[in-house]
Amino acid sequence: MRLQNPPYTPPTLDIVFSHYAEPVELFQEFIDLLRSRSLVSRSETRIVVYSKGNDSIVDALREGLKDVDEIVQLENFGREGGTYLRHILQSYNASLPASDQAAQGKGLAEFTVFLQDRTPFSFHSTYLRLESEYAVASHTDAAWRWILEPRLDFFDAGRTGFLSLGPYVKSDCGFDMLGNGDFKRVKDIFVMFRETLCAPTFQLTSYAAQFVVSRRRIMANSYQKYKTLQDLLLSPEGHWTYTEGGGFYWAGPPSPTNPYLGHAIERSWPFIFNCGDPVMADRCTDSTYDKEVCQCFDQ
DSSP states (O other): OOOOOOOOOOOEEEEEEEESSOOHHHHHHHHHHHHTSHHHHTSEEEEEEEEOSOHHHHHHHHHHOOSOSEEEEOOSOSHHHHHHHHHHHHHHGGGSTTOHHHHTTOSOOSEEEEEEOOTHHHHOOEEEEETTEEEEEOOSSSTTHHHHHHHHTTOOTTTEEEEESSOEEEEETTEETTSSOBOTHHHHHHHHHHOSOOOTTOEEEESTTOEEEEHHHHHTSOHHHHHHHHHHHTOOTTOGGGGSOTTOOSSSSSSTTSOHHHHHHHHHHHHHTTOOOTHHHHHSOTTOOOTTTSSEEOO
């Protein structure tokens, strides 16, 4: 007798955008690209846009975007990290196993894709040192698109735990081993989330804050850790966090809309979600097309 495979059960997937001022037309093109990939088409997908743009920008999104489930306007504080943390925190308690809301599907999806508005790339051609060469990043939609697009197809609903959709980079407790800055608060974030000292044996970090992560990995960290980071990112003007990073200029000087701490968090997501083996940066280069070496698996 011929055995039949069990019916496919699509995983739940949230696509979370942190938006600021990306034009509606370009934004829609990127959403259409995502919907064409198997990651989305074979999942039960919800798209949520958190916009920190002004009223006219948000109105344009609501009028012009198609196939988006929710658009939420936020105050412009904390960079994309503040947006991601808000999404995690507002869904965290509803995702606990004992929660009635979890049973009703109101918590985190099984997987979340976090992506951010790339408007700064529309106005700046930024030279970044990658793999001993210099590449010009000049995009109006997805950052590192030549990396993001193939990696979308690396997603494995049965195994994916954390998958960066941007470059993996080695860090020495905040010092970027490609020479793109020294983000000292990376060390504190590592100690907070991994609960051990940051050893001089390198950690895995990444650029662009665009990644896929499983609910299992999000929930492996306590609510309070996420809340501590969010509180620091949303600190009032004059807080000590805005005295740091004066020598680092990206999208403006350090401020509540552009805290230097936010740049450290951007690089820290891999080890925040316990995907911290620096060897991955060697094995999964920007031109590596092998899903087995470019992500951390839950199973």
